[in-house]
Amino acid sequence: MKFSFSALTAAVLITTATLASAQNVAIVNGKPVPVERLNVLAEQIAASGRPVDDSIRAQLKEEVVLREVFMQEAQKRGVASSPEFKNQMALARETIMIRALFADFQKKNPVTDADLKAEYDQLVAANSGKEYRARHILVEKEDEAKAIIKSLKGGAKFEDIAKKQSKDAGSGANGGDLDWAAAASYVPEFSEAMVKLEKGQMTQEPVKSQFGWHVIRVDDVRQAEMPKFDDVKPQIAQQMQQQKLQEFQKGLRDKAKIQ
Template identity: 60%
Template sequence: MKKQMIWTAVAAAALTALSMGASAQNIAIVNGKAVPKTRVEALMQQVARSGRPITPEVEAQVKEEVIAREIFMQEAQKRGLDATDDYKAQIELARQTILIRELFAEYQKTAAVTDADVQAEYDKFVAANGGKEYRARHILVETEDQAKAVYASLKKGAKFEDLAKKMSKDPGSGANGGDLDWAAAGNFVKEFSDAMVALNKGETTPAAVKSQFGFHIIRLDDVREAQLPKLEEVKPQITQQMTQQRMAAFQQELRAKAKVE
C-alpha cells in the first residue's frame, strides 16, 4: 500500500510539472484554446522593426492585442468567414508577400554593400566629377541682331546683370542676372562650354555663341577646383543606391531566367 501511494504521488507531481510547462508556453487560454507565447514574440519583433522601443507597457499592450486577436478570430471562424473565397484569396496574397519579403531579405544578406564597394563607387564619382568648376553668367537671345544689341549696350557701359534681367530668354538664370552658379563644363552644351573654358576670369565672349537654344553672350566670373562632398557625407546615399541597384538586378535576373508561357 505504501509503495502504491509513493508512485501515485510521483505521477501526480509529473502531471503537475507537465501542466506547468505547457502553461509556461502560453500567455492565455481563450474559450478553451491556448494562445502561445510565440505570437507575442512575433508581434514584438514587428514592433521592434518599426523602431518603437520595447518597454514593459508596450509588452503588456502587445499581449492584450494578441489575446484580442484570438477572440476576434474565434468569432470569425464561428461565422464561417475563414471558408469564403475572398478570405482565401487574401491569405494567398499575404503568403506571397511574406515569402517574397523573406527571399529579398535573404538576398540582401548575401549581397550586402561593403565599405570597399562604397569606396570604389565614390572613387568613380570623383573621377567623373573632379577637375574645374566654372562660375559664369550668360544672356540668351533668339537672334544674332539681338545679340549685337546686347554687345552695343555693354560697350556703352550697361551692366551685364541688368541686361540679363531685361533681355535674357533663359527663365532659370535671367532673373538672377544671368548667373549659372558653379558647374562643371560638361553640364553645358558643347558650343557653350568650349567658349566658356576659353575665357579668362572676368572676360566676356567677343561674339555671341550659337547653340540649339539661341545666341549666348557669356561672361566668366570665376574658376575653382571642383568642390566634391567627402565620402562620409555621401556614404549613406551611396549605400542605399547600390543596395537598390543590386536588388533591381537580382529581380531582373530572376525574371529573365523564368520560363513564362
Template identity: 55%
Template sequence: MTLFPAPHRLVLAAALACGLAAPALAQNITTVNGKPVPKARADQLYEQVKKQAETQGQQIPPGTEQQVKDEIVLREIFVQEAERRGLPASAEYRVQMELARQSILIRELFTDFQKKNQISDADIQAEYDKFKAQATAEKEYKVRHILVEKEEDAKSITAQLKAGGNFEEIAKSKSKDPGSAAKGGDLDWAGPGSYVPEFSQAMTKLQKGQTTDAPVKSQFGWHILKLEDVRDAQFPPLAEVKPQIQQRLQQQKLAAFRDELQKKAKTDYKFGSASN
C-alpha cells in the same frame, strides 16, 4: 472604436501590412472569449511601428505602447468574429492569404540575401574611384553673361564692352536673366552640360578673361559671355556620397540576384509578352 490618430495610423498600417508572427508564449496581454492574446504579438508590432516612425523621421508619442496593445486586442476580437462567420473558407480569403504569404517570403528572401551579401568599404571605394576618374576628365567653367531679347541690343552692349565698358555693371543694369543679373551676370562654376548647346559651344572656345566677339543666340535670347576661369571638375569627398554609392551597389546586387533566379527558373512563360 479607438484607433491610431494620423499620422501614426499610417505608420501602424504599414507595420501591420508586413505581417506579424505570433509565437505561443505564456505571457499574455489578456484573453478574448477564452483565447489568449500573446504579449509578444504587441511587442513585435510596437518595434515595427517604432522602426517605421524612425525611418520617416517621426517620434513615437507617449501612450503608443498602450495603443498598440489596444489594437492587438481589437484585431483579435475582429478576427474571431470573421472566423465565426466562416470567412477563412472563402475563395477570396485564400487568394489574399496566398498573396500575403508570398509577399512576406519574398521580402524575407531579399532581406536574407542583402544580409549575406553586404557591400564592403573596398567595394564603395572602388566605385567612388571609378566615378572620380571619369569626373576629373571634365572641366568646369566660371562664366558671366548678359542676356537681352533683341540682337541689336546685344550688339550695342558688345560694342560698349569693346570700348572698355564694365561687364558686371552692364549686366546688372541690362541683363534680363533674373538669376544672375544682380550678381553681375555671374553663373558660378558649372560644366558645359549645364547650358544649352549654343551657350556651351561659345563658352568652351573662350580663353580666361575673354568676352565673346559677337552675341550668341539661344532659345532664351541673345547672350554676351565672359569667361573668368576654368578648372578640373570638383568631386565630392567619399564621406559625402558613401550612402548613395552603398545604396546603388546594393540595388545592383539585388537586381543581379533577381535576374539570376529568373533565368534559372524552368518555365515557358514569356515575361513582358502580351500573348501570355
C-alpha cells in the same frame, strides 16, 4: 510552518496567471494576444529609426488589441472564406516571400568596404577638374543677343538684363546665375564657349544652342571638391546594394523559361 493543499493550489494558480500575463499583451474574449505581436510591430518602428518608448508601446498595445477584436469579428462573419480575401492573401504571401528573398540575397551578398572605396575613387576621377560659376542670358534671336552684348559693353548690368529679357526663367530671376557646375553639365555648344572664358570674362559673340542664343559670363572658376569618402559612404552603399539587387532580379528573369 504548514501550508494547506488549497493554499498551495492557489499559489500555483496565481503564479501561472502571472506568467501567462507576462507572455500576453491581453486576453480578448477569452483568447490570449501574445506579446510577440507587439514586439514585431515595435521592431518595425525601431528599424525605421524611431525610438520605441513607453508611450509608443502603449499605442502598440492598443493596436494589437484592436487587431484581435477585428480579427475575431472577421472570423465570425466568415470573411476568410471569400474569394476576394483568398486572392488578397495569395498576393500578400507572394509579396512577403519576395521581400524575404531579396533580403536574403542582400544579406549573403553584402557590399564590401573595398567595393565602396573603388566606386568612390571612380566617382572622384569622373568628377575631378574645374567647376564654373557662370551666368547667361538666353534669347530667341541672334540679333537680340548681339544687341545685349553691345549694351553690356556700354555699361549695362548683366543681372538687370537677365531679369528682364532672359527666356530661362529659372536663372533669369537670379540675374542669370547658374550656380557652380562642371562644364559637362551643359550642352556642348554652351560648354565649349564657357571653358574658353577666364574669370570675369563674357562671350564676345552670341552662342547658339538648341535652346536659343546665349550671352555667357563666367564669374568664377575653381577646382571641383568631392565630399569625403566617409560622408558619402552610406549613399554609395545604398546605390551599390540596389544595383546588385537589380542585377540579381534581371538574372533570374533572364534564366526563367517563360512560354
